[in-house]
Amino acid sequence: MRLKAETSLFLMVDFQAGLLPVIDGGLQAASEAAWLGGVAHELNVPIWLTEQNPEKLGATEPSLLQDLPGYRLWQKNHFGVMEEKAFADALAASGRHQVVLCGTEAHICVMQTGLGLLEAGYELYWLTEATASRREEEAKLARKRVCQAGAVAVSGDMVAYEWLHRCDSEAFKRVHRHFLKPRSPRPVRFF
Template sequence: MLLQREKSLLLMVDFQAGLLPVVDGGQKAVNEAAWLGEMACLLEVPVWLTEQSPEKLGGSSVSLLACLNNYRIWQKQHFGAMAEAEFREALNATGKTQIVLCGTEAHICVLQTGLGLLEAGYDLYWLSEASASRRAQEASLARERACANGAVAVTADMVAYEWLHRCDTALFKEAHQRLLKPRSSRPVRFF
């Protein structure tokens, strides 16, 4: 099934300043999330972020937030965001059915959020390059487990081009000029 921007929401889980320095591949994950987040904002796809106990782990990466012009932050205590009633109810109220998911740590909060989304009936797209853990093996196993339960592994480029849908529009030209360039030219720092 193709992603459609009218049905989509980008959910970034716990890209927090206190956690990112110990995450294997954390810099790459943040860069990919920032790139797709900027694309989502351009295409008016809602961008939501979660923060796990921010008083302990810090808030969302400031440089990630600087790439987004429109987003909503949810603070949580449960590892899985769907266990938070206010979050679950607000997500349901959006009418969005396709959730593009990424974040840290992939094997804990991202996975539990993803499994909760699948259980609630959402179509889940696991953004592989933007999901990381302290140990790479755990991130890989988390993706495998999510996909075994119905998630679809995707890349940022897959998502962006499916959201854009065609190449002969002014929106595509704007997106291509602003965003469809190598991620390495757009470094994002954790702090």
């Protein structure tokens, strides 16, 4: 299925200040998420963030929020946010059935959230360059498992251009001017 801005939601899982320093590529993943978050905001795609036990792991990384103009924040105790009734009910009420997912740790909270979304019947898109774990191998295993369960691995550029759909619209001109210019070289990640 092709992603559409009007049916998508961008979900960032646990990019928390106390966790990112121990994540392999955590700050880079947060930067990639912030970039796509800017595109999502310009195209009116809802941006939702989660925090796992923020009293112990800290709040969301401030540099991510500074670049993210609009979002809804959910605090959770379950590893998979779909186990939080208020979140699951709000997602169902949103009418959005395509979820672009990223965050940390890939093999725990992101994977369990992804599996919960798939079980609930959502289309799931695993944003590879914005999903990381403490150990690279665990991030790879998480992506493989969730994709075998029905998710689709995507890149930020893939998502952005599918949301835009065409190059002759006002949305493309606006987003291209601010977000789709060449970015500084990024390390290639395959999680």
